[in-house]
Amino acid sequence: MTPAGQQDTAEIRAAASRLGRRRFLSVTGAAAALAFATNLPAAGAASAAELDARKIADDPFTLGVASGDPQPGSILLWTRLAPAPYEPGNGLPNMRVVVQWEVAHDAAFRRVARSGVAIAHPEFNHTVHVEVDFLEAGRAYYFRFKTGTWISETGRTRTAPAAGSKVSSLTLAAVSCQAYHDGYYNAYKHLAKDDVDVVFHLGDYLYEYAVNSAGGARNYTDRTLPALYNRETQTLEDYRLRYALYKTDPDLRAAHAAHPFVVTWDDHETENNYADDLDENGNPPAEFLVRRAAAYRAYWENLPLRSPQQPVGPDLQLYRRLQWGNLAQFDILDTRQYRSNQAYGDGQDIPGPESTDPKRTITGATQERWLIDGWRSSSAVWNVMPQQVNFSQRKLDLNAVAKVSMDAWDGYPASRDRVLAGAASAGIENLMVLTGDVHVGYAYDIKADFDNQASKTVGTEIVATSIASGRDGADKPVNWDTYTKANPHMKFYNGRRGYVTVALGQESARADFKTVSAVTTPGAPITTAASFVTEAGNPGLKPA
Structure with missing residues (x-):
């Protein structure tokens, strides 16, 4: 049997080989001990004594x-x-x-x-x-x-249908952003009873922020959460305990028991608005990669992911492709791990040379090539791209040159242009983007040129509102009038919590935006706020 210290050293060397010298050498000895020397059980080996x-x-x-x-x-x-x-x-x-x-x-x-x-x-x-x-x-x-x-x-x-088989229909649900401290998971209670085939979780399954003894906005009076939750997650133990807190919620458990999930992360599973190896506070990358390794390890442990997604230190290949017969191809993206740093210090700003630099990427070059190559070989009716942040242009004011979000695809317009050009060159007719992050529901027509509303509509973007993040919300947030005027391709905007279902068929697709009246109290009812259809071969949303 290999002594533990020699085993750890071998694992470190193997991790260094896989990850590349630059990243490995950026991690200090203490970081390496956490991020790489995981001392995981070898295949087929008994790692510890067996408990009766x-x-x-x-x-x-x-x-x-x-x-x-x-x-x-x-x-x-x-x-x-x-x-x-x-x-x-x-x-x-x-x-x-x-x-x-x-x-x-x-x-x-x-x-x-x-x-x-x-x-x-x-x-x-x-x-x-x-x-x-x-x-x-x-x-x-x-x-x-x-x-x-x-x-x-x-x-x-x-299970998914046989590869290439003709499939008449598929109903999916899209969910995102479930800050435990912002309210109850009323939407999940309804989703658990809904008739869907699969659920796509588009990010922010977990939040790193402290949760007080009363559960934040849940305002518990019949229980007290342990003090260990009242701090930001930093270590592997912190992240593991936070997943345990979230997963004790009965409505989240019910949704998982009722439907298979396909998951991808955004930022809060690790830390707000991080970009690659850069955190939001400007700490050295070597320090942040230790935290990222812990967060990625806990993410894989606690979610229904296959073995190819098992992390190696601070790296985890989450982007992957699933098929649903001949009806749909799902290209699940990771727009957080490989992105260039946000332009102009992040936040909201007007586009400029820094954000429009053609070298900037939100996916990384390897994932971008993988996505476009996958489209070129696709024979599916619908090519669906589940991912994290707002894809379509979203002007945030009515000025001649409007501010946009530097964390969304608006902060990486060259990356978006390359993806849309790739879809066009691959002959993709029915592109659908599924998005989370923004705690509201949007429905967009994706334009070939967002600055020319007369340009061709090349796809549809469906943005799922949050499960709980943002607390109760409102049907028309204070910026509703501004956003809908500034973005004519925005066909729907609602600020309540909930989820969206999308029914895909051979001839058309239908999106139903389902919202709950509140999350700060349990048991709120659900309603369908709006429904839209788009025809196969004829992109563009129309009220159902």
Whole structure:
């Protein structure tokens, strides 16, 4: 057996080789110990003594179950063992735990399709990721986990249709931005009951900000959150505990149990408005990369992601491609990890030489080429791009030269131009962008030239409002009149919380913007604020 110190050194050297000398040497010895020497269990190896699961006295499935990234005949299942979710270590010893899993055709598990065992390693904070293959394509399944005498709640998931098969319809939901301290997850309670095939989470699953003992705007009177949450997340333990807090919410757990999720991050899963290895406070990149490594590690641990997304130190390839028969290709982007630093110190500013520099990128060159090459080989009716920040031009005032957000694609116009040129050269007729971040719902016509409203409409952007971030909101925020006048291609703007569903068909797509009346009190009802359709081969939104 390799001594622990030699094993750590080997891992550091391997990480250095994978990540490249420049980044590795930017991380100090202390940073390397956290970011790279993760001391993870080797494949097939027993990393620690095994716990007799019969000795787990309290329910270990307090954080629920989830599934994600459906593929033809395959699905990813997730859970995390946490009998004491608000304590470091989840209330479990530093021992591995054997967990059984089952996938069945029926909710009563009379017809089990697949079953097996997985190991919940302490190095992964007792999270479990199971990639279940050899299932039927394009059908629903039920799943659950067992350990000791405990059985998890039952989840429902589905596999993607067979590659290239003709698919008549798909209904997705898009969600984003769920600041726990800003309110209850009323939208998730309704989404758990909604009839959708898959949920796309577009970022800000987690917020790094402190949560006080009353849960912020939730204003708990019947419980008190531990003091360890009343600080900003910095360390791996901080991020793990914060995910536990979020996942104890019953409505979030219900949504995960009801539908497979496809996730991508924005900034708050790590820190507000970071860009590549630069944080918002100007700290040395070597320091920030330590925090980023911790945040990325906790992100993978706590979300239903497959093994190719497992991070290496401060790097995690989150962009990936999923297919839904011949109906849709989903190119899931990461516009945070590889971007150039925001121009003009971030914030809102008028465009200028710094922001319009053609060398600037929001995706990084490698991801940009991957995206456009994927479009060139696509035969899908709809090419959908789930990503984080506002893609279409969004002028923020009525001045002749208006301010725009330097954190959105408006701060990287050359990057946007290259992507739209790539879509055009690939012959993409039905481009749809799914967006989060801004805590409001928008519907845009994507223009070939946003400064010329008579130019061709080349796609549709659907912006999902937040689940809770921004608190209750309003149907017409104070800037509603300004934004709708300044941006004629903006066909809808609503500032309530909620989610959006998109029903894709062979001939058309329909978007329904669903909003709740409040998030600062639990149990608020939901309504459909507006609905739009766009025809295949004829881009442009029309009221449904």
